[in-house]
Amino acid sequence: MMGRKALDYEELNENVKKVQYAVRGELYLRASELQKEGKRIIFTNVGNPHALGQKPLTFPRQVVALCQAPFLLDDPNVGLIFPADAIARAKHYLSLAPGGLGAYSDSRGIPGVRQEVAEFIQRRDGYPSDPELIYLTDGASKGVMQMLNAIIRNERDGILVPVPQYPLYSAAISLFGGSLVPYYLEEEANWGLDLVSTRQSVAEARSKGITVRAMVIINPGNPTGQCLSEANIRELLNFCYQENLVLLADEVYQQNVYQDERPFISARKVMFDMGPPVSREVQLISFHTVSKGYWGECGQRGGYFEMTNIPPKTVDEIYKVASIALSPNVPGQIFMGLMVNPPKPGDISYLKYSAESKSILESLRRRAQIMTDGFNSCRNVVCNFTEGAMYSFPQIRLPQRAMDVAKSAGKAPDVYYCLKLLEATGISTVPGSGFGQKEGVFHLRTTILPAEEDMPAIMSSFKKFNDSFMEQYQD
Ligand SMILES: Cc1ncc(COP(=O)(O)O)c(CN[C@@H]2CONC2=O)c1O
DSSP: OOOOOTTSGGGSOHHHHHOOOGGGSHHHHHHHHHHHTTOOOEEOSSOOGGGGTOOOOHHHHHHHHHHHOGGGGGSTTHHHHSOHHHHHHHHHHHHHSTTGGGSOOOTTOOHHHHHHHHHHHHHHHSSOOOGGGEEEESHHHHHHHHHHHHHOOSTTEEEEEEESOOTHHHHHHHHTTOEEEEEEEEGGGTSEEOHHHHHHHHHHHHHTTOEEEEEEEESSOTTTOOOOOHHHHHHHHHHHHHHTOEEEEEOTTTTOBOOSSSOOOOHHHHHHHHOTTHHHHOOEEEEEESSSTTTOOGGGOOEEEEEESOOHHHHHHHHHHHHHTOOOOHHHHHHHHHHHSOOOTTSTTHHHHHHHHHHHHHHHHHHHHHHHHHHHTSTTEEOOOOOBSSEEOOEEOOOHHHHHHHHHTTOOHHHHHHHHHHHHHOEEOEEGGGTOOOTTOOBEEEESOSOGGGHHHHHHHHHHHHHHHHHHHOO
16 A cells, blocks of 8 residues: 555645635635536626726737737738837837747846836836846735745744735745734724734734734735825834834735825835935835736736845845746736836827726726725625725624524635625625634625626625525524
8 A cells, every 4th residue: 555645635735735815715616616507607706807897908918919929010011000109119128038028037027127117116206216126026926925935934933914914915924834913904994004903913922922024014905995194104114113024015006096085105105205214224025016906917917026125135035036936927027017117198009098097997986986885875784985906895794693594504604695695696705704804793805896887786786685685684
């Protein structure tokens, strides 16, 4: 009888078996089953704009199409189909990528594209940025995982993560064998940050022998949608300075802002505005992606992280690890270059690019309002407005009887509710338990991405389900 094999379940790395990732968890799997049975499913579980009908921006696709098929550039009719600035840009990127899109690039990404990212950051923040400290990655996820892997040494290393949080963080911390140290966002304060309770969380972790090493902020927030004010970010930077924490600033939704009171401001800009000692001492990693914003190019897997105040020897180690994967995907890098360096006023494609972008962003803003109002029209639902990002995270107040029935079915109350919602309406959401929430309080996360014309019908379908659910289970 042969002994167990390395890839038998029982023999797997325990960290692999422990890891959870709710965005594609039980609800998603059930929704996929129902879809196979022919039920119409509205997949609002993932912030995946093009999967819900959003059209890609024209200019980037024109440039990448020409980069993917450079023989088109030799066609005498190419100018009849592609605008001159797309042709010029494609030639520019092909000159930056020796061997074209089929060749590995530098493990940190194409230098010329990293230069474009540095110039974008300089324009955005008003402070110099060094392309040598910017690494292009296969989506922001890979950058986040690489940095967490570098920081976590063992299970006594803690990472401060906002709760509710985007489960990439809990999953990666678990996978790398570290400890998640939660800091709770205050729903009643519009998902605001409470540093007093955060300090308590750090003190409690330290009393258990945890070394808190880094703090994650997600701004704008996922799933909560809040936008941090400049004052909030200053507070956080002072906190990281005092507690000697690395700040991991996840800013992938920086283009997705739907209110004017708190426009996006980067952690890096606030840090440099503060000046020394904070601007010299706090180690900061900032993340961005082409998956979000009004681009929504999730499948292209374009992302970057920028390192600030990181010692050269550490940068060398980060480079070494990046080299293991040889090269970030090259098309994704070109999408990143195009996103940070889009057509400018006067360019042939500027008007079209600007009109397309504006239309998407304005529609997202309207959809955020429609969804928030729809949830708040239900007597047992309370929903903060989606100030930014792409999600709505309503609190669902459930009758005790519903919670008892859920428990007897072996389900968390919000999982039970979301499964019933899915079966009744085809709306596929993620239960709040997948993001973390305070004890006894239940939420669901959906996206504001369904087509605007479908939104009213979706919200009335939700309200019809919710009201009948409440009637069925009222105490
Ligand atoms: C806060 C945050 N950071 C990073 C990522 C990863 O982005 P990349 O595509 O660049 O790897 C996501 C994706 N958001 C997931 C995907 O869709 N729904 C979500 O909650 C995210 O929400």
